[in-house]
């Protein structure tokens with residue numbers, strides 16, 4: 001059984017400030033280690049439940065965060081960005097039985113995490129069919145496109161609630177709660193233990209229950225913080241300027257939506 005895991009850092013227990021997510025900052029190492037520990041625990045749980053091969057997409061910033069030697073030997077680690085429109089799900093295809101998303105965070109505009117954003121910090125909001133879109137939603141639809149169920153998510157409590165609203169049977173571990181510019185976190189070792197157990201149960205029971213729904217049509221609306229971004233990106237084929245800071249794009253084809261997002265976010 002092949003399992004795909006996409007890993008971010010802003011939804012790892014403890015992570016509260018951008019300095020803790022950026023390679024060049026002194027605060028980063030502790031959180032890179034915690035991201036690695038949470039991903040390794042999810043892999044161990046999945047292997048115990050029957051996964052024979054796990055592809056891990058490092059999906060934060062440079063995509064060169066995870067400490068490879070601390071992951072199980074069955075892991076294939078996808079580092080860097082190939083440029084494929086699947087973005088944080090790069091290399092996912094129909095051959096996988098299940099997807100897990102680790103260290104995920106609430107989307108742009110959400111108060112549930114001080115580090116809330118969607119793909120980049122340059123937007124006020126990203127909406128798909130009038131819903132605020134998190135990276136989880138964008139990537140869950142990618143899973144819907146290739147018909148691979150999303151069985152497990154970890155991150156802030158707001159994101160876990162959102163994931164359960166989309167996929168009621170999804171397994172989740174909320175490792176923290178955001179309050180304004182602060183976070184309330186569970187202990188790093190407790191997070192690791194709960195993630196190992198949660199991943200085991202999700203892989204054991206989740207795949208038949210957790211297919212992500214894929215809409216037939218996508219109305220995408222992106223509001224940027226800076227009007228110059230909106231103007232420039234409005235020239236993407238099929239996009240249009242709604243107002244000075246907002247562009248719109250519409251398609252029935254989710255791959256076309258991903259291609260658009262890859263270029264304008």
Ligand SMILES: [Zn+2]
Pocket residue numbers: 008009010059060061
């Ligand atoms: Zn990130």
